[in-house]
Structure formats: structure tokens, C-alpha cells
Amino acid sequence: MLTVERQEIILDSLKQKEVVSVREMVEQTGASESTIRRDLTEMESAQKIKRVHGGASLLRKKTEEPSLSEKTSLFQEEKTRIAKYAAEKIENGDCIYLDAGTTTMHMIPFLPPNIIVVTNGIPHIQTLLDQGIETYVVGGKLKQGTAALIGAKAIESIQSFRFDKCFLGINGIHLDYGYTTPDPEEAAVKQTAIAQAKENFVVADDTKFGDVSFAHVANLEQAQIITSKGISSDMEENITNKTRLEVV
Amino acid sequence: MLTVERQEIILDSLKQKEVVSVREMVEQTGASESTIRRDLTEMESAQKIKRVHGGASLLRKKTEEPSLSEKTSLFQEEKTRIAKYAAEKIENGDCIYLDAGTTTMHMIPFLPPNIIVVTNGIPHIQTLLDQGIETYVVGGKLKQGTAALIGAKAIESIQSFRFDKCFLGINGIHLDYGYTTPDPEEAAVKQTAIAQAKENFVVADDTKFGDVSFAHVANLEQAQIITSKGISSDMEENITNKTRLEVV
DNA sequence: TCATTTACGATCAAAGTCAATCATAAATGA
DNA sequence: TCATTTATGATTGACTTTGATCGTAAATGA
Numbered sequence: 136m137l138t139v140e141r142q143e144i145i146l147d148s149l150k151q152k153e154v155v156s157v158r159e160m161v162e163q164t165g166a167s168e169s170t171i172r173r174d175l176t177e178m179e180s181a182q183k184i185k186r187v188h189g190g191a192s193l194l195r196k197k198t199e200e201p202s203l204s205e206k207t208s209l210f211q212e213e214k215t216r217i218a219k220y221a222a223e224k225i226e227n228g229d230c231i232y233l234d235a236g237t238t239t240m241h242m243i244p245f246l247p248p249n250i251i252v253v254t255n256g257i258p259h260i261q262t263l264l265d266q267g268i269e270t271y272v273v274g275g276k277l278k279q280g281t282a283a284l285i286g287a288k289a290i291e292s293i294q295s296f297r298f299d300k301c302f303l304g305i306n307g308i309h310l311d312y313g314y315t316t317p318d319p320e321e322a323a324v325k326q327t328a329i330a331q332a333k334e335n336f337v338v339a340d341d342t343k344f345g346d347v348s349f350a351h352v353a354n355l356e357q358a359q360i361i362t363s364k365g366i367s368s369d370m371e372e373n374i375t376n377k378t379r380l381e382v383v
Numbered sequence: 384m385l386t387v388e389r390q391e392i393i394l395d396s397l398k399q400k401e402v403v404s405v406r407e408m409v410e411q412t413g414a415s416e417s418t419i420r421r422d423l424t425e426m427e428s429a430q431k432i433k434r435v436h437g438g439a440s441l442l443r444k445k446t447e448e449p450s451l452s453e454k455t456s457l458f459q460e461e462k463t464r465i466a467k468y469a470a471e472k473i474e475n476g477d478c479i480y481l482d483a484g485t486t487t488m489h490m491i492p493f494l495p496p497n498i499i500v501v502t503n504g505i506p507h508i509q510t511l512l513d514q515g516i517e518t519y520v521v522g523g524k525l526k527q528g529t530a531a532l533i534g535a536k537a538i539e540s541i542q543s544f545r546f547d548k549c550f551l552g553i554n555g556i557h558l559d560y561g562y563t564t565p566d567p568e569e570a571a572v573k574q575t576a577i578a579q580a581k582e583n584f585v586v587a588d589d590t591k592f593g594d595v596s597f598a599h600v601a602n603l604e605q606a607q608i609i610t611s612k613g614i615s616s617d618m619e620e621n622i623t624n625k626t627r628l629e630v631v
Numbered sequence: 632t633c634a635t636t637t638a639c640g641a642t643c644a645a646a647g648t649c650a651a652t653c654a655t656a657a658a659t660g661a
Numbered sequence: 662t663c664a665t666t667t668a669t670g671a672t673t674g675a676c677t678t679t680g681a682t683c684g685t686a687a688a689t690g691a
Contacts, residue, residue: 154391166669169671189647270524274540279512
């Protein structure tokens with residue numbers, strides 16, 4: 136039997152049983168224990184399975200607890216501070232758009248209860264659900280990596296709403312080039328959201344200033360910026376000439 | 384039995400019973416008291432349970448996604464079997480609709496790679512993402528409890544697609560009343576999906592037969608049924624007169 | 632209260648599991 | 662063909678898990 140065949144068998148039984156013992160795999164494949172162990176070692180380093188004592192299990196997807204490690208990092212504290220401040224802009228009864236991305240994600244715990252949220256961020260959904268906030272998810276194509284909903288369907292979806300406030304994450308903030316992000320598809324979605332909102336906020340840490348990414352989203356004037364300490368006073372002044380900038 | 388399996392069983396009975404005694408766990412797992420105690424110690428320090436004198440109790444009451452923890456139970460194996468069979472109906476290149484619900488969720492690991500999936504189930508999304516399957520999410524209002532997308536937006540969203548195959552979970556299957564589900568909003572979404580698909584499949588375990596829920600989704604003839612062993616031969620014959628029924 | 636029952640954790644020997652190593656046999660390629 | 666590489670299975674000693682035992686601690690009930 137070929138190595139790939141054997142590993143296929145192992146994966147198959149894992150999909151059905153969640154955990155499989157080495158003994159079972161030996162029986163199912165007819166290979167020796169040593170061989171199975173080698174397969175398991177290989178498959179684990181290929182991130183296909185997780186080894187446990189006596190066997191193997193499927194990769195646990197989530198709920199592994201990033202909360203602790205996240206909280207200790209200073210960078211995350213910064214994001215949380217920005218997010219909290221941004222969330223305070225929201226009033227009871229508002230309808231808001233929450234863009235995909237980690238900074239906007241951090242806003243969720245600080246959201247007031249009686250609002251309506253529209254989002255294109257997949258990771259946001261569960262948290263919003265837990266908080267019991269009335270939530271609409273935009274339709275669209277699922278993008279690998281950022282786990283955002285994008286594409287024509289997403290744009291169409293967003294166009295059927297109007298927002299009191301719109302909160303966007305962004306990759307680059309530049310005096311001349313405005314707000315930019317790497318993916319043109321995502322840029323188009325952000326543009327649409329901006330167009331539907333009365334007030335627009337960009338939430339971004341100080342590392343984004345001066346950066347330019349591939350796809351243009353909007354000009355500086357089209358949104359207020361909420362950011363963290365660390366931005367140079369020079370930059371701060373230049374930007375303040377074009378739009379409102381809040382440093383928290 | 385592997386350590387992880389045992390601990391899953393313990394978690395499982397906890398989810399059903401809120402508190403479980405050491406004695407019960409010994410009986411359920413076949414392991415010794417010592418082993419159970421070690422498991423409990425470990426699981427407590429991993430913040431998964433809370434120990435009480437004589438046993439263990441759940442840590443929190445929040446409704447968690449049971450998808451992972453439930454899989455070792457016999458009931459889940461049944462669901463997996465149905466799901467696997469249903470997934471084999473799908474051919475490469477198909478565009479399918481995957482309804483929210485646990486049985487359809489179980490289909491995901493068995494999906495062929497080159498298909499397009501449209502879903503309204505939130506928990507499905509991450510798994511589909513992990514598998515690298517091209518996925519579209521319908522827009523709509525987020526429903527607490529089932530974590531499904533429903534409402535007018537969802538219906539509108541679904542109407543902009545056509546499916547080769549549509550897979551639905553359902554709460555009741557009845558000779559006269561057809562397919563039913565508790566929430567009229569969800570029923571409307573399912574109806575829409577059925578209307579857009581060439582072939583419709585209902586995946587349901589045997590406990591759903593004879594049940595009638597509040598909201599009518601469709602007549603028996605409108606979808607084929609894939610179910611598990613356990614359904615009475617009488618029922619089987621009556622249903623076969625109306626639609627195709629596969630028992631796996 | 633005090634005796635009895637039940638639950639608990641520490642300890643230890645037995646069983647099970649692991650990675651490393653070695654030898655063999657098949658596949659590969661000069 | 663022969664040397665080299667690769668996959669495999671057996672063996673080994675180290676490590677982990679397990680179940681039994683036992684003394685202590687907590688709950689129970691008279």
C-alpha cells in the first residue's frame with residue numbers, strides 16, 4: 136500500500152470518528168505500528184491532524200483560547216483602547232456597519248445593547264451573537280485569510296442598508312493617497328459601506344500612517360480617524376488639515 | 384479508550400446533565416475511579432469543568448456550539464453516517480445549497496473539493512473556510528440559537544442563485560403535513576432554497592419521522608429523504624409512495 | 632457530638648505508548 | 662549491474678497512563 140493511500144485511510148476514519156487510536160489504524164491499514172507513527176508524525180507537521188497520546192485527533196478548530204495571549208500583548212491593548220473609544224461614538228438606537236478586521240472586532244464588547252449591526256466579518260458574528268446584539272450579515276463570497284465577505288453580492292447587500300455610522304479597518308493611511316488596502320475586492324466593499332453611511336470612522340493603530348497599499352478605498356476627507364499614541368506631531372498636523380483625527 | 388475520548392464523553396454527559404457523579408462517569412467510560420479523577424483534575428485546570436464533591440459540573444451555561452464535543456456520541460455517529468451518504472450525492476463542479484443545522488454541518492468534511500457552496504449556517508462557514516471550499520454566504524438577519532441567517536434579506540440573497548442540489552435539515556417529517564420546522568422565518572428560507580434547486584434532499588435522523596412542527600416548509604414530494612436505520616417499515620412504505628427515501 | 636460512610640489524592644507496580652535505532656527489502660538512477 | 666535512496670518492520674529503553682491500595686478528609690446521619 137502506498138503512503139498516500141494509508142494516510143488517506145487515516146484521515147478518513149478521523150473524519151468519521153474524531154479520534155482514532157494507533158491500534159485501530161494498524162488494523163485498518165495493515166501497516167506496522169512504526170509506519171503508522173511515522174505517518175502521524177508527518178501528518179501532524181503538515182497540520183493535517185493533531186496527535187494525542189495513543190492516537191490522533193482532528194485539528195481543533197477554535198476555542199483554543201487566544202484570549203489570554205492576546206490580552207497580554209501590548210499591541211492588543213492598543214487595539215482595545217482604540218476600539219473602546221470608537222465604540223463610545225455609538226449611541227443607543229444607531230444602525231452601524233462594522234467592517235471585517237481585528238480592530239473593529241475589538242469594538243464588539245463595548246457596543247451598547249440597543250443597536251443594529253451590519254457586518255461582513257465572519258469572526259465578528261459569533262461574538263455579536265453572544266452579546267445578543269441584533270445583527271445582519273451581508274451576503275457574499277467568503278474570502279480566505281481575512282474571513283471577510285466580499286464581491287458583487289456583498290456590495291449589493293450593503294447597498295440595501297443605510298448606516299448612522301460606519302467603522303472601517305484599513306491598511307494604509309497616506310496624505311496623498313488616502314486610505315488603501317491590499318485587496319481591490321475588499322476596497323470596493325469598504326467604498327460601498329462608506330457611501331451608505333452618514334458618518335465614517337477609520338480605526339487604525341499608528342503603524343498604518345504613511346503606508347500605501349495597493350487598492351484605493353477613499354480620500355482622507357471621507358472619514359474621521361481614530362488612532363493610538365505614537366503618531367508623529369508632524370503627521371498629526373498634516374492630517375488634521377484634511378480630516379478629523381482623534382488620538383487615544 | 385483514549386484519554387481524549389474519555390474526556391469528551393465526560394463533557395458530553397455534563398452538557399446533558401449539568402452535574403455528573405464520578406460513579407456515573409466510571410460506568411459510562413469503563414475507566415477506573417482513579418483515571419476519572421485524574422481526568423477531572425486535568426479538565427478543571429484546563430477550565431473545562433468545575434469539580435464538586437462526588438463529581439463535576441459545567442463551568443458555564445452559555446450555549447456553545449456543540450459541533451465538536453458531540454461527535455463521539457452514538458447519536459452523532461448516526462448523523463455522520465447520514466451526512467456522509469448525502470455528501471456522496473454531490474459531484475465535482477456542483478453548486479449546492481447547504482442549510483443551517485447540525486446534520487448538514489456534518490456533511491462538510493465529506494464534500495468534494497471542486498464545488499461551490501452557498502450556506503446560511505454560521506457554524507458552517509469556518510469549517511468550509513478550513514477546507515478551502517469556494518463558499519458564498521447568504522445575507523440576512525442573524526438568528527439567536529440556531530445561528531442561521533434568515534429573513535427577507537436571506538430570501539432575496541438565495542433567489543440570486545441557482546443550485547444543482549439543495550440539502551436541508553428539518554424538524555418534522557409527516558405523511559400529511561410534509562416537512563415542518565418550528566420557525567416560520569426559517570421555513571420561508573428553506574422554501575426559497577428548494578425553489579432554486581434542481582434536486583432537493585432532506586437529511587434527517589429517524590426521530591424526525593411522524594413529527595409535525597409549527598411551520599410548513601414543503602410537501603414530501605418536493606424533496607428526497609436521506610435518513611438512518613430505525614424508521615418503521617410501515618412508515619418507510621408510506622413515504623416511499625410519495626417520494627424517494629434512502630435509509631443508510 | 633461522634634461514628635459511619637463516602638470521596639479524595641498520593642503512591643506504586645503493571646501495562647501501554649513513544650521516539651530512536653537498526654536491519655531488510657524495494658525502488659531509483661548512474 | 663551496483664550503489665544509493667526510500668519505505669518498512671522489529672527491537673529497545675524511556676516515558677506516560679492506568680488501576681489498586683491506603684491513609685486522610687469531607688459529608689452524612691443518629
